[in-house]
Amino acid sequence: MIELERVAYTYGGAELFADLSMTLAPGSFHFLTGPSGAGKTTLLKLCYGELIATSGMVRIFGQNTREMDRDQIALARRRIGVVHQDCQFLDHLPMAENVALPLTVSGRQEEADEYLADLLAWVGLSGQASQLPPQLSGGERQRAALARAVIMSPEVVIADEPTGNIDWEMSQRLLTLLVELNKMGKAVLIATHDLNLIRAAKTQVAARVLRLRGGQLQAAGSEL
Amino acid sequence: MSGWTSVLVGDPRADRMVPKTGFTVQLTVFSSAAMAFLAVFALALSLATERLADRWSAELARTSTLRISAPQDQIAAQTEAALRVLQTTPGVGSARALSDDEQVALLEPWFGPDLPVASLPIPRLIEIVEIGDGFDATGLRARLQAEVPGAVLDDHTRWRAPLVAAADRLRSLGYISLALIGGAMAAMITLAAQAALSANSQVIRVMRLVGATDAFIAGAFVRRFTLRAFAGAGFGAAAGAAGIFFLPEADVAGGFLTGLGFEGLHWLWPLAIPPLAGTVAFVSTRTAAIRRLKEQS
Ligand SMILES: Nc1ncnc2c1ncn2[C@@H]1O[C@H](COP(=O)(O)OP(=O)(O)OP(=O)(O)O)[C@@H](O)[C@H]1O
Ligand SMILES: [Mg+2]
Numbered sequence: 412m413i414e415l416e417r418v419a420y421t422y423g424g425a426e427l428f429a430d431l432s433m434t435l436a437p438g439s440f441h442f443l444t445g446p447s448g449a450g451k452t453t454l455l456k457l458c459y460g461e462l463i464a465t466s467g468m469v470r471i472f473g474q475n476t477r478e479m480d481r482d483q484i485a486l487a488r489r490r491i492g493v494v495h496q497d498c499q500f501l502d503h504l505p506m507a508e509n510v511a512l513p514l515t516v517s518g519r520q521e522e523a524d525e526y527l528a529d530l531l532a533w534v535g536l537s538g539q540a541s542q543l544p545p546q547l548s549g550g551e552r553q554r555a556a557l558a559r560a561v562i563m564s565p566e567v568v569i570a571d572e573p574t575g576n577i578d579w580e581m582s583q584r585l586l587t588l589l590v591e592l593n594k595m596g597k598a599v600l601i602a603t604h605d606l607n608l609i610r611a612a613k614t615q616v617a618a619r620v621l622r623l624r625g626g627q628l629q630a631a632g633s634e635l
Numbered sequence: 636m637s638g639w640t641s642v643l644v645g646d647p648r649a650d651r652m653v654p655k656t657g658f659t660v661q662l663t664v665f666s667s668a669a670m671a672f673l674a675v676f677a678l679a680l681s682l683a684t685e686r687l688a689d690r691w692s693a694e695l696a697r698t699s700t701l702r703i704s705a706p707q708d709q710i711a712a713q714t715e716a717a718l719r720v721l722q723t724t725p726g727v728g729s730a731r732a733l734s735d736d737e738q739v740a741l742l743e744p745w746f747g748p749d750l751p752v753a754s755l756p757i758p759r760l761i762e763i764v765e766i767g768d769g770f771d772a773t774g775l776r777a778r779l780q781a782e783v784p785g786a787v788l789d790d791h792t793r794w795r796a797p798l799v800a801a802a803d804r805l806r807s808l809g810y811i812s813l814a815l816i817g818g819a820m821a822a823m824i825t826l827a828a829q830a831a832l833s834a835n836s837q838v839i840r841v842m843r844l845v846g847a848t849d850a851f852i853a854g855a856f857v858r859r860f861t862l863r864a865f866a867g868a869g870f871g872a873a874a875g876a877a878g879i880f881f882l883p884e885a886d887v888a889g890g891f892l893t894g895l896g897f898e899g900l901h902w903l904w905p906l907a908i909p910p911l912a913g914t915v916a917f918v919s920t921r922t923a924a925i926r927r928l929k930e931q932s
Contacts, residue, residue: 482850485849512845516842516848559845
C-alpha cells in the first residue's frame with residue numbers, strides 16, 4: 412500500500428537519511444522507534460505525501476508521490492488516517508467537528524451523525540464534544556486526533572507518538588483500537604518512544620519494530 | 636463551472652472551517668457597499684445624459700423655421716421670394732410654407748380653436764429641413780436681408796450641437812466610471828481575499844492534511860467573499876437608488892439635475908449591481924485562492 416524505495420530526504424543542506432526502503436503491506440503492523448531527531452516524523456510525512464522524497468521513490472497505493480498532483484494527494488490522504496505529533500486541529504471549531512473534518516471535506520458528513528458519538532465514547536471524549544481544541548488537555552487532544560484518524564475507516568493508519576501525553580490505561584485502549592483496526596486488514600504504522608507500548612502490542616499482534624538511527628532503518632530484534 | 640452551484644447552495648459545516656473573524660470580511664462588505672452606491676450614481680448619470688443627448692440630437696435633426704412678418708399684402712410675394720432663395724441655398728434639403736390650417740394647429744394650444752386667422756396679422760412660417768452639415772446661417776441671413784426684408788431665420792438648432800457633444804462625452808465618462816468602480820472593487824476584494832488566505836494558512840494546512848482538495852478549500856473562501864460582496868452591494872445599491880428616488884423636484888430651473896435619475900424600466904438597472912458585484916467577487920477571490928493554493932503546496 413505504501414512503499415519506500417531507496418528514499419533520501421534532505422532539509423536544506425542537512426541530509427537526514429540517504430537510502431531507506433520499507434513496505435507497508437495490508438494487515439501489517441509496524442512500530443518505528445529511534446532517538447529524537449532521527450527523522451521519524453519526517454519518514455511518516457513521506458508516507459502520506461506531505462513531503463516528497465529528495466531522491467528514491469515513495470509509492471502510495473501504487474502511485475509515485477512525485478508524480479501526483481495536489482488533488483491526487485488529497486484523495487490518497489482520505490485513505491490514510493494520520494495522528495500528527497502536534498495534532499493539527501482547527502482551533503475555532505468544537506472538538507467533535509474537528510474529528511469529523513475528514514468526512515466534511517470529502518462530502519460525507521451525513522456519516523458523521525452515525526458514528527461520531529460512538530467513536531467519541533470509545534476514546535472517552537463524549538463529554539468534551541463541544542469544547543474547542545485549546546480547551547482540551549494534551550491527552551484529550553491526542554485521543555481526538557486518533558478518533559479523527561480512524562473516522563474514515565482508512566486502509567492505513569499512521570500515528571506519530573499517539574501515546575505521548577496519555578496515561579497507561581488510555582494508551583492500552585488506543586492500542587487495542589489500533590490492533591482491532593489491524594485485524595480488519597488495515598496497515599498500521601506507529602512512531603513511538605514508548606517501549607512498554609511496543610511490548611504490550613507484541614502480546615496481541617505480530618508487530619515488526621523498525622529502528623531509525625543515524626540515517627539507517629533496521630529491524631529491531633527480540634531484545635524488546 | 637461547478638463553483639457557481641456551490642456558491643449558491645453552500646455547505647454550512649464546510650463554511651465554518653474558515654474562521655469568521657478578521658477585518659477582511661468587513662472590508663469586503665464595506666467596499667462593495669460603497670462601490671455599489673457610487674455605481675448607482677454613475678449609472679444614473681450615464682442613463683440621464685443618454686436621454687438628454689437623444690432628445691437633443693433628435694431635435695437637432697429636425698427643422699429650422701423662417702418667419703415672414705410683413706404687411707398682409709406683401710406676405711405672399713415675400714414667401715415666394717424666400718422659398719426661391721432657400722431652394723438655391725446649399726445644405727437646405729427642402730423648404731415649405733406652412734398652410735393656414737397647419738398654422739392654426741400650431742397656435743391652437745395658446746389661443747383656442749376659434750382663432751380667426753384670416754383677420755389677424757399672423758406671420759407665415761416656412762419649415763426648412765437641413766441636409767448634410769446644414770446651411771451657413773450667416774450667409775443665408777445676409778441674402779434674405781437683401782431679398783426678403785420681412786424674413787427672420789429662427790436658427791434654434793445651432794446652439795445644441797456642442798451640448799449634444801458634451802452630453803455624449805458625459806455619458807462616456809459615466810460608463811468609464813462604472814468600469815473603474817468595478818475594477819477598484821475587484822482589486823479591493825482580491826486584496827481582502829489574499830489577506831484572508833494568508834491569515835488562514837494554518838487552516839488551509841489542516842484542511843489539506845485531512846484530505847481537502849484545492850477546489851473545496853477555495854470554495855470555502857470564495858463562497859464567503861461572494862456572499863459578503865453581494866450583500867454589501869445590495870445594501871449600497873439600495874441606498875443609492877433611494878438617494879436618487881428622493882432627489883427633490885425642481886422641474887423648470889434644474890432641468891438637467893432633476894433629469895438625473897431612472898425612468899421606467901431603467902429602475903431595474905440598480906438591481907443588476909449586486910449580482911455583478913457578486914460575480915466580480917467570485918472571480919477575484921477564486922483567482923486569488925487558486926493562485927495562493929498553488930504556491931502554498
Ligand atoms: N521543516 C524542517 N526544516 C528543517 N529541518 C527540519 C524540519 N523538520 C524537521 N527538521 C529536522 O529534521 C530532523 C528530524 O526531525 P523529525 O521531526 O523527523 O524527528 P523525530 O525523529 O520525529 O524526532 P522526535 O522523536 O523528537 O519527534 C531534526 O533534526 C529536525 O531538526
Ligand atoms: Mg517526531
